[in-house]
């Protein structure tokens with residue numbers, strides 16, 4: 001049974017781009033400890049929803065409440081401090097930098113001290129750097145990335161780059177993790193592996209996961225709950241089976 005007090009509440013959210021209404025009065029809850037999948041036909045507003053919650057775009061109206069705290073006025077660069085991390089549809093990593101350096105960037109929100117303490121490398125700055133490295137090492141171990149640790153990201157297979165991006169998000173030690181089409185570009189075997197990682201992230205690390213995903217094999221394998229969006233709002237929600245069988249969902253996908 002779902003906890004009565006959601007971790008995240010989205011209420012009457014609206015997002016417009018010029019004359020286009022990408023999100024239109026969206027209401028949804030995310031419960032602590034769940035894996036929630038957001039599905040829906042192209043243009044349904046899934047990525048816009050994710051961008052509004054993670055503050056890439058300013059919503060035109062409505063509320064985004066994380067434990068009752070409204071995120072609407074939180075600047076994008078501070079969202080990680082609220083325990084929120086995300087990955088992107090098109091992987092966003094520093095290609096020339098190594099896996100290790102990309103993961104260390106994920107620790108940015110924990111950077112300690114004023115600029116002069118950083119320059120002088122005071123003991124407390126050094127201590128914080130050690131903690132950062134230890135956290136990065138634990139993520140490398142968790143996601144089995146040690147073989148790639150010193151490789152530039154540009155030299156890695158696509159599927160590994162996706163896991164590195166997931167790792168960078170984990171390095172921020174989030175409470176709530178958003179994944180934007182994590183299976184896109186992966187082959188069926190990589191998608192099956194991804195399902196295990198997502199399950200481990202929820203079970204072993206206790207992180208709540210919200211993923212926007214088209215691949216129903218991944219959704220069925222890991223999602224506790226599915227929300228189908230259409231035209232910027234929630235069309236249907238339930239278990240993966242319930243939503244897949246909903247005639248309204250079938251007709252939204254068929255465009256009828």
Ligand SMILES: Nc1ncnc2c1ncn2[C@@H]1O[C@H](COP(=O)(O)OP(=O)(O)OP(=O)(O)O)[C@@H](O)[C@H]1O
Pocket residue numbers: 017020021022040041042043044045046047048049
């Ligand atoms: N930056 C933008 N500027 C203008 N219009 C946008 C922008 N981003 C999204 N839109 C429009 O908002 C609507 C919702 O798009 P969005 O990308 O959120 O849908 P989606 O459900 O994620 O689609 P897909 O599954 O194809 O990624 C679409 O009509 C889209 O053209």
